[in-house]
Amino acid sequence: MTTAPPEIDVTVRRRESAAPDVDVFELVPVDGASLPGWEPGAHVDVLTDAGLERQYSLCGDPADAGAWRIAVLREDEGRGGSRWIHENLLEGGRVRVRGPWNHFAMVEAPRYRFIAGGIGITPLLPMIRAAEAAGAAWTLDYAGRSRACIGFLAELETYGARVRVHASDEGARLDIAGLVPAEGEAVIACGPRRMLDALDEAASSWAPGTLHVERFEAREVGEPVRHETFEVELMLSGTTVEVTPEQSVLDAVEQAGVFVLSSCREGTCGTCETVVVEGEVDHRDSILSPEERDANERMMVCVSRAACPRLVLEL
Ligand code: FES
The missing domain is CATH 2.40.30.10 (Translation factors)
Incomplete structure (x- = not known):
């Protein structure tokens, strides 16, 4: 935990x-x-x-x-x-x-392409300043409805041409599908769900590990891998709980009297992150990267489920 x-x-x-x-x-x-x-x-x-x-x-x-x-x-x-x-x-x-x-730590890369939509600029501001202080190459694509409604523009415009504003009311839409990152470039993005979903899709043809996103809204997930009840062994508590299809792992664990700190309960904040000791997870959160999901070492128990009959968690 x-x-x-x-x-x-x-x-x-x-x-x-x-x-x-x-x-x-x-x-x-x-x-x-x-x-x-x-x-x-x-x-x-x-x-x-x-x-x-x-x-x-x-x-x-x-x-x-x-x-x-x-x-x-x-x-x-x-x-x-x-x-x-x-x-x-x-x-x-x-x-x-x-x-x-911090579930959105800045990766080390020779160059950065920051992409923000609206209020999604907030986690990127300290990253941009850090990249600038380190002398790293970077650009920012900042999208919003209009220049008047996007924040921190005065500060960002001091960086000159590296900041590109895409205001919909000026017809300047950001072409995500056509985005081709340079070799070694880290694409770091935060913004509305539609923008991040489009980036996820575009990134399927990029080198693995290129895209890093933070979501304020939960991503769309399909049907769970399993529809049956599964077991979760809580290794540290020495107890096992059953999780029915109607329950989350978090609900079942709390009902067994085991405390897990949680906040959003929709897979976006990372507060309930739990170490996976054994078993395959059906990752349904909006935090872990595809590589982290494949590693199967941690799960957000508020939304993620088992992809197998039994999980063992460090709880
Ligand atoms: S409580 Fe926020 S990710 Fe689980």
Whole structure:
């Protein structure tokens, strides 16, 4: 089981608009202590008073141990987390956060092609700054409805021609199907599901390991490999549970009284990541890369299932 990072009470030191409906929150610890270190690609869970947990990428400077920055897109049609944050988290307000987690660590590569759609720019900002500081070759394709509605453009435009904006209202659509990465280039992307699905499809003809994505929305998955009940042995707890077709592994484990830290329960945050000791997994999460799924070493127990009659997990 992944060791949970600490929960920290923070205050909003500053809040400012980055784009229509996108606000940046600068969070500082209530006790004035230093915040844990983090690397580009990391996120934190914001634990709202409304009982909702939401994940937000850290988009500030990893070298700043005094403050974390997150950007929150208000989604009125969403499940309520971003609306709660926009309405309740004012300057001077307090909230608890858990983190940092990092399931989207920046890979080492001789050159990078960053691709962002809308709010998906947030985990890429620290990566772009790190690539720039390291003198690496990089470009960014940044897609959105219009220049007016995509955030952080003023900062990004200082990089000149390496940043290409694809605004739909200007008819400048990003041609994902025609994208051909240079040899050794890492393609690192975050954005809406449609964009990432198109990249997944395009990447099927690229060298393995070229594409790295972070999804804020769960990917489409087909039918489970098995429709029957299966067994899961919890090695550390010394117990075995049955998982029916209607249950998730997480549900069954919790019903057996074994605690697993979880947050999104839809395979996008990585909080419930669990070590697989034995058995084939039907990976249904939106985090692991195809290579990581093939390695079969970890699974997200909130959505992934068994592809065999029995799994053994390090729980
Ligand atoms: S709880 Fe978020 S991936 Fe399982």
